[in-house]
Amino acid sequence: MADQPNPRGRIRPAPESFLTEAEITAVKEGRRDFLRNAFVTASAALAGSSVARAAEGDPNILTLPPWTTSLGQPVAARPYGLPSQYEKGLQRRESPGLTRMPQVSVAFTPLQGLFGIITPSGLHFERHHQGWVDIDPSKHRLMVHGTDDSFLKQPKVYTVDDILRLPPVSRMHFIECGANTGMEWGNVAVPTVQYSHGMLSCSEFTGVPLRVILEDCGIDWKKAKYVLAEGADGSSMTRTIPIEMVQSDEVLVAYGQNGEMLRPENGYPLRLVVPGVQGVSWVKWLRRIEVGDKPWATKDEAIHYIDLMPDGQHRQYTSVQECKSVITTPSGGQILLDKGFYNISGLAWSGRGKVKRVDVSTDGGINWRPARVEGPVNSKCLTRFNIDWVWDGKPAILQSRAMDETGYVQPAYGQLRAVRGTKSIYHNNAIQSWKVIEGGEVSNVQVL
Amino acid sequence: MFRFSKPALGGAIALALAALTAGSALADGRYAGIGRSATRAEIHAWDIDVRPDFKGLRPGSGSVDQGQEVWEAKCTSCHGSFGESNEVHTPLIGGTTKDDIKTGHVLSLVKGDAPQRSAIMKVATVSTLFDYINRAMPLTAPKSLSNDEVYALVAYLLNLAEIVPGDFVLTEKNIAEAQARMPNRNGMRTDHGMWPGASAAKGGMGNGGKPDVKNTACMSNCKTEVKIASLLPVYAETAHGNLAEQNRPVGPVRGKDTSGKAGATPAAPAPLSENAAASKLAQDSGCMACHGVAGKIVGPGYNEVLAKYRGQADAEARLAAKVKAGGQGVWGAIPMPPQTQLKDEDIRSLVKWIMSGAKAQ
Numbered sequence: 001m002a003d004q005p006n007p008r009g010r011i012r013p014a015p016e017s018f019l020t021e022a023e024i025t026a027v028k029e030g031r032r033d034f035l036r037n038a039f040v041t042a043s044a045a046l047a048g049s050s051v052a053r054a055a056e057g058d059p060n061i062l063t064l065p066p067w068t069t070s071l072g073q074p075v076a077a078r079p080y081g082l083p084s085q086y087e088k089g090l091q092r093r094e095s096p097g098l099t100r101m102p103q104v105s106v107a108f109t110p111l112q113g114l115f116g117i118i119t120p121s122g123l124h125f126e127r128h129h130q131g132w133v134d135i136d137p138s139k140h141r142l143m144v145h146g147t148d149d150s151f152l153k154q155p156k157v158y159t160v161d162d163i164l165r166l167p168p169v170s171r172m173h174f175i176e177c178g179a180n181t182g183m184e185w186g187n188v189a190v191p192t193v194q195y196s197h198g199m200l201s202c203s204e205f206t207g208v209p210l211r212v213i214l215e216d217c218g219i220d221w222k223k224a225k226y227v228l229a230e231g232a233d234g235s236s237m238t239r240t241i242p243i244e245m246v247q248s249d250e251v252l253v254a255y256g257q258n259g260e261m262l263r264p265e266n267g268y269p270l271r272l273v274v275p276g277v278q279g280v281s282w283v284k285w286l287r288r289i290e291v292g293d294k295p296w297a298t299k300d301e302a303i304h305y306i307d308l309m310p311d312g313q314h315r316q317y318t319s320v321q322e323c324k325s326v327i328t329t330p331s332g333g334q335i336l337l338d339k340g341f342y343n344i345s346g347l348a349w350s351g352r353g354k355v356k357r358v359d360v361s362t363d364g365g366i367n368w369r370p371a372r373v374e375g376p377v378n379s380k381c382l383t384r385f386n387i388d389w390v391w392d393g394k395p396a397i398l399q400s401r402a403m404d405e406t407g408y409v410q411p412a413y414g415q416l417r418a419v420r421g422t423k424s425i426y427h428n429n430a431i432q433s434w435k436v437i438e439g440g441e442v443s444n445v446q447v448l
Numbered sequence: 449m450f451r452f453s454k455p456a457l458g459g460a461i462a463l464a465l466a467a468l469t470a471g472s473a474l475a476d477g478r479y480a481g482i483g484r485s486a487t488r489a490e491i492h493a494w495d496i497d498v499r500p501d502f503k504g505l506r507p508g509s510g511s512v513d514q515g516q517e518v519w520e521a522k523c524t525s526c527h528g529s530f531g532e533s534n535e536v537h538t539p540l541i542g543g544t545t546k547d548d549i550k551t552g553h554v555l556s557l558v559k560g561d562a563p564q565r566s567a568i569m570k571v572a573t574v575s576t577l578f579d580y581i582n583r584a585m586p587l588t589a590p591k592s593l594s595n596d597e598v599y600a601l602v603a604y605l606l607n608l609a610e611i612v613p614g615d616f617v618l619t620e621k622n623i624a625e626a627q628a629r630m631p632n633r634n635g636m637r638t639d640h641g642m643w644p645g646a647s648a649a650k651g652g653m654g655n656g657g658k659p660d661v662k663n664t665a666c667m668s669n670c671k672t673e674v675k676i677a678s679l680l681p682v683y684a685e686t687a688h689g690n691l692a693e694q695n696r697p698v699g700p701v702r703g704k705d706t707s708g709k710a711g712a713t714p715a716a717p718a719p720l721s722e723n724a725a726a727s728k729l730a731q732d733s734g735c736m737a738c739h740g741v742a743g744k745i746v747g748p749g750y751n752e753v754l755a756k757y758r759g760q761a762d763a764e765a766r767l768a769a770k771v772k773a774g775g776q777g778v779w780g781a782i783p784m785p786p787q788t789q790l791k792d793e794d795i796r797s798l799v800k801w802i803m804s805g806a807k808a809q
Contacts, residue, residue: 215477242645312558364674
């Protein structure tokens with residue numbers, strides 16, 4: 001039985017190890033009465049004979065399962081594929097009580113169960129200001145014009161056909177809502193990384209640089225200072241974008257997301273991609289670009305998405321998502337199975353460029369070790385980090401701290417609050433702490 | 449030369465030839481055959497934004513009294529009679545004083561003693577109110593207000609905040625004067641490092657990207673003690689559903705069972721019954737934002753509707769008409785807005801469901 005996993009000290013029964021060594025011994029000695037006790041957490045339906053055989057090894061191996069002994073499903077049984085039925089736990093969810101109307105709300109990405117850096121399109125977080133719409137692409141138009149005639153030689157209208165004919169680029173970028181982690185400014189408020197950091201997603205976007213379209217309209221780059229982007233949904237949401245970001249070729253009029261068209265919840269058929277900038281500027285269902293010389297102070301840059309400082313002033317036009325990271329596993333609301341080896345894994349990102357380094361602490365920030373930063377490391381894109389950890393069963397506090405290529409280091413809560421107070425709502429990029437207790441339970445705490 | 453990229457094609461000859469040559473690059477950044485000119489009428493139809501200097505504002509006028517009328521018909525159900533409601537959205541009005549109108553900076557923001565921030569405590573510009581109401585309100589029927597109605601609604605809101613008197617008529621000519629009295633007009637700053645464009649020194653905004661918070665990458669003995677400032681409150685752990693069901697059933701960790709009934713196997717979901725389908729329709733159509741099944745929220749509870757109309761032969765038809773056209777007075781002063789977005793058949797199933805007791809299953 002040397003190859004049988006030793007379940008002693010195991011905190012949570014894993015599916016494959018429901019018999020203790022003592023129970024296996026009991027079976028070998030011919031005692032069958034252990035049945036009454038041993039199968040509380042295992043399959044009670046197992047026949048006596050297979051139980052006897054279990055002593056010789058794992059019944060999942062010794063008794064061939066139905067999927068090994070039957071014909072499987074035909075191709076295209078599900079013409080648009082779906083995740084396994086066992087993956088239902090990983091879904092977008094609302095945070096109860098955060099908003100009162102589901103059309104004006106948020107659904108968070110389940111970061112606790114995702115791998116690598118790309119967010120599956122169906123799990124991309126949602127934030128709608130007036131509900132989502134599914135637009136007929138043949139009736140959608142993109143209009144480009146100036147605040148007056150001097151900004152562009154030729155105001156133009158593009159169909160989706162037109163946009164898809166233009167030369168495209170594909171780039172991977174993160175998108176994070178400015179209010180991500182906003183519920184945690186004052187104190188711990190939510191149990192898991194889904195709710196604390198799940199207004200964060202990352203995709204490969206395909207589209208046309210907005211610069212190309214503006215040049216096609218004959219823009220006067222000397223006169224243009226800002227553009228206004230507007231959506232076609234009921235809210236017709238508007239945001240001011242700096243012309244310098246457009247000129248740098250970063251800003252895209254995107255239609256592709258992870259190899260297919262954008263999902264309706266993410267702006268089908270056209271959305272703006274503004275790398276490194278908070279999600280509200282990535283206007284969905286994009287219908288209009290206006291070129292002008294002054295910012296517009298729209299509702300989402302004059303009433304919301306303004307950061308309240310301790311002196312009672314609001315910061316307006318705060319747009320960049322500064323360097324931030326979070327450990328996604330183990331994370332809040334999870335329970336470690338056992339003592340021993342773990343891979344601590346998480347995500348790091350910066351709105352100012354590439355992630356240069358991520359350090360991880362398991363003692364609440366007294367000592368740190370550099371994590372392995374996995375490739376690819378792209379600018380303004382999620383970056384995966386991993387680090388080995390052997391849990392000794394004692395209490396621990398897990399933290400990650402990212403540094404970007406500008407040398408900026410993600411701050412601790414104490415440092416962030418010393419400058420910005422606790423009422424900002426937006427742009428909380430503090431170091432996240434997960435406390436592990438002896439039983440293996442992980443919970444959300446804040447360390448100054 | 450026709451394989452040159454666009455910067456090489458500057459001259460007039462190259463321009464003309466490029467247009468004629470298949471597979472060649474661009475003339476002056478222009479893409480042949482892509483897009484078309486926008487007409488004046490098209491730009492006029494979509495270019496509705498209004499800037500803080502009121503560029504884009506279309507002439508018009510509306511009085512506080514007219515605003516109140518429109519408000520009571522179309523806005524009260526979500527925002528309350530005086531814009532003070534916290535039921536559906538955060539309050540629009542409240543928390544500002546006459547003194548704030550003088551200083552231009554809301555004092556309760558400085559003191560930090562306001563229980564929450566109303567829109568008028570934050571917004572510095574009347575243009576923002578006009579632009580947003582015009583493009584997005586009412587929530588279920590955006591862009592249905594006339595230009596003068598928007599003027600009137602803005603006048604009404606400004607009057608509620610005591611920025612303009614009760615006999616005020618807002619026009620394109622005096623809107624800048626009203627803006628100069630906004631209680632938080634001096635409450636906004638842009639001298640931070642989070643604007644991604646040119647800095648103020650270079651004609652843009654902000655400090656050019658200089659961060660305000662600094663940390664260093666200390667690696668060992670960085671502090672002597674770990675100060676835990678905040679722990680997860682128990683109610684917050686259980687308020688987010690069963691965390692065991694929000695994690696994968698395999699891997700290095702499991703989700704914590706926060707259901708309060710660990711060990712029970714969840715029942716398989718049954719197909720939707722007729723009641724469940726109607727209940728879902730009511731949820732999806734936004735009815736439940738204002739109506740409870742067993743009590744009043746903004747409008748009457750469905751149990752109250754049933755009690756009032758039970759046994760009346762034409763009840764279903766009358767209720768269906770009310771849902772479609774809206775109504776006021778039967779249940780108090782707050783009107784129910786017309787639900788023109790609903791299909792007739794959906795209205796019929798909703799009314800039938802309400803009159804059968806609005807059961808969930």
